[in-house]
Amino acid sequence: MDTPLDNEALNIAAWHLREARRVVVFTGAGVSAESGIPTFRDDGGFWTEFPPEIYATWKGILRAAAKEPRRLAAFVHAVIAPIAAAEPNAGHHAIAEIGRHKPVTVITQNIDRLHQLAGSTRVLEIHGSMYEVVSLNGQKTKRTLTQSQLKRIAERLRRAKYGALSLARLLVAIRPIAGIGVTGAHRPNLVLFGDSLAEPDWSDALKAAKECDCLLTVGTSGLVLPAALIPAYAKDAGANVTTIDPGEGGGDIWLRGTAGDVLPRLVERAFE
Numbered sequence: 511m512d513t514p515l516d517n518e519a520l521n522i523a524a525w526h527l528r529e530a531r532r533v534v535v536f537t538g539a540g541v542s543a544e545s546g547i548p549t550f551r552d553d554g555g556f557w558t559e560f561p562p563e564i565y566a567t568w569k570g571i572l573r574a575a576a577k578e579p580r581r582l583a584a585f586v587h588a589v590i591a592p593i594a595a596a597e598p599n600a601g602h603h604a605i606a607e608i609g610r611h612k613p614v615t616v617i618t619q620n621i622d623r624l625h626q627l628a629g630s631t632r633v634l635e636i637h638g639s640m641y642e643v644v645s646l647n648g649q650k651t652k653r654t655l656t657q658s659q660l661k662r663i664a665e666r667l668r669r670a671k672y673g674a675l676s677l678a679r680l681l682v683a684i685r686p687i688a689g690i691g692v693t694g695a696h697r698p699n700l701v702l703f704g705d706s707l708a709e710p711d712w713s714d715a716l717k718a719a720k721e722c723d724c725l726l727t728v729g730t731s732g733l734v735l736p737a738a739l740i741p742a743y744a745k746d747a748g749a750n751v752t753t754i755d756p757g758e759g760g761g762d763i764w765l766r767g768t769a770g771d772v773l774p775r776l777v778e779r780a781f782e
């Protein structure tokens with residue numbers, strides 16, 4: 511973790527970034543870790559407390575709601591509260607800065623909207639967004655939430671976690687994001703295990719990966735398919751691939767370190 515950043519590797523990655531005509535930045539939970547949002551699979555990650563066998567499918571979540579409303583309130587709170595409180599970190603800002611020099615497509619697996627808040631303009635959210643509420647079948651956007659609305663829901667859930675919580679009270683607490691209203695049932699626009707990826711974002715992401723000549727992959731374990739194929743598609747189409755991650759190498763160049771530390775240095779070196 512404390513290995514110094516390889517200066518030569520940084521120079522080469524910066525050269526590729528500077529020379530690129532089209533850039534893709536592919537991000538996972540690690541890019542938001544320094545904004546206070548836990549990753550999934552690192553020590554103490556999200557799936558440690560909430561096993562994906564239960565919490566990564568809609569069926570599992572519904573079963574948990576009926577059986578253990580208080581535990582489900584804790585789960586929804588654990589998802590929403592860090593996102594509601596988060597601000598973009600230096601890594602998100604550096605990615606937005608690349609967009610001031612080059613055409614950039616950000617392909618993110620994250621649902622936290624932090625790339626947009628940092629100023630990135632073309633962001634493809636292939637696993638959906640915590641800020642969008644859609645019809646039950648995911649076909650229609652019902653409404654877009656604000657960060658303060660998410661904060662209010664998180665606060666209600668925090669209180670619910672400690673009180674005597676019935677399923678009915680839980681349903682009231684989460685009604686703005688999930689439930690049944692006068693216009694039918696609604697849920698957050700999230701891609702869970704077994705779901706198709708969000709469209710048109712996924713098709714656009716594949717196209718962008720195949721057309722870019724430089725891809726930065728940031729803060730992802732690369733374990734979840736099909737999203738994890740994005741760097742390989744870019745590589746096969748001839749792009750240079752640089753990985754920025756403290757724990758996971760791969761691609762042509764590995765800049766070992768955190769997004770908030772490495773990305774500003776890379777961007778400064780490329781465009782100074």
Ligand code: OAD
Binds near residue numbers: 767
């Ligand atoms: P993971 O938790 O699997 O991986 C996080 C990655 O971020 C690891 O490679 C860490 O080494 C790295 N990391 C940790 N801190 C970092 C930092 N400060 N800067 C940069 N990198 C850091 O998260 P994802 O790869 O995003 O999908 O997970 C992919 C998908 O699995 C998620 O979108 C979610 C999950 O199940 C669904 O739920 C569909």
